[in-house]
Amino acid sequence: GAVVSQHPSRVICKSGTSVKIECRSLDFQATTMFWYRQFPKQSLMLMATSNEGSKATYEQGVEKDKFLINHASLTLSTLTVTSAHPEDSSFYICSASQDLTLRGYTFGSGTRLTVV
Amino acid sequence: DAKTTQPNSMESNEEEPVHLPCNHSTISGTDYIHWYRQLPSQGPEYVIHGLTSNVNNRMASLAIAEDRKSSTLILHRATLRDAAVYYCILRDRFGNEKLTFGTGTRLTIIP
Numbered sequence: 685g686a687v688v689s690q691h692p693s694r695v696i697c698k699s700g701t702s703v704k705i706e707c708r709s710l711d712f713q714a715t716t717m718f719w720y721r722q723f724p725k726q727s728l729m730l731m732a733t734s735n736e737g738s739k740a741t742y743e744q745g746v747e748k749d750k751f752l753i754n755h756a757s758l759t760l761s762t763l764t765v766t767s768a769h770p771e772d773s774s775f776y777i778c779s780a781s782q783d784l785t786l787r788g789y790t791f792g793s794g795t796r797l798t799v800v
Numbered sequence: 801d802a803k804t805t806q807p808n809s810m811e812s813n814e815e816e817p818v819h820l821p822c823n824h825s826t827i828s829g830t831d832y833i834h835w836y837r838q839l840p841s842q843g844p845e846y847v848i849h850g851l852t853s854n855v856n857n858r859m860a861s862l863a864i865a866e867d868r869k870s871s872t873l874i875l876h877r878a879t880l881r882d883a884a885v886y887y888c889i890l891r892d893r894f895g896n897e898k899l900t901f902g903t904g905t906r907l908t909i910i911p
Binding site: 716729733 | 834887
C-alpha cells in the first residue's frame with residue numbers, strides 16, 4: 685500500500701514551453717502533497733506544499749507564477765513549469781502521506797526535466 | 801525543524817553490518833526521528849522512524865540514544881542494493897507536516 689505515482693518520469697522540452705507533471709496517490713487519499721526539486725549532487729529542496737481544494741503554499745524564493753500547482757482531488761496534484769528555461773532543468777519529486785504515525789511519507793519516482 | 805548532522809559519506813563491505821550515525825543535539829521532546837534513503841535517480845524511500853525507543857522493521861533498526869541527541873540507523877547485512885544517500889530528518893509531531901532534507905550520508909557498498 686501507500687503508492688505514489690509520478691508521471692512522466694522523463695521529459696525534454698524547448699525553452700519557453702510549459703510542462704505538466706502529475707503526482708497521484710494510488711491507494712490512499714492525500715489532502716496534502718509536497719513538491720521538491722533536486723539538482724545534481726544536491727539534496728532535495730522543498731518547493732511547495734499542495735493542499736487539496738485550496739491554494740498551494742510556496743517556500744521562500746519559489747516563484748508561484750512559474751511553478752503552478754493544482755490539487756483538485758484527494759489523489760492528484762499537478763506541477764506545471766511555465767515558460768521553462770534551461771535553469772529549470774532538474775529532478776522534480778512529489779510526496780504524500782497516508783499515515784505519518786505508521787509509514788512516514790511516500791515519494792514518487794521523480795521526473796527528470798531537461799529544458800533545451 | 802531541528803537540524804541534523806551526518807557524515808557526508810561512508811563505505812561498507814557487502815554482507816557486513818552498517819551503522820549510520822546522526823547527531824541532533826537540538827532535538828525537542830516532540831520531534832520524531834525519521835530516516836529515508838534515496839537510490840540513484842529515484843525518489844526517496846521511507847526507511848524507519850522513532851521517538852524514544854529503539855525500532856526495528858524489515859529494512860533496518862533504529863537505535864536512539866537515551867538523551868535523544870543522536871541516533872544510529874543500522875543495516876544488519878548490507879547488500880549492493882543498499883548503496884544510496886541516507887537522510888536523517890527530525891519532524892515535530894505537532895508541527896508543520898513538511899520534511900526538510902539535509903545533505904545526508906552517501907553510502908557506498910564494496911563488493
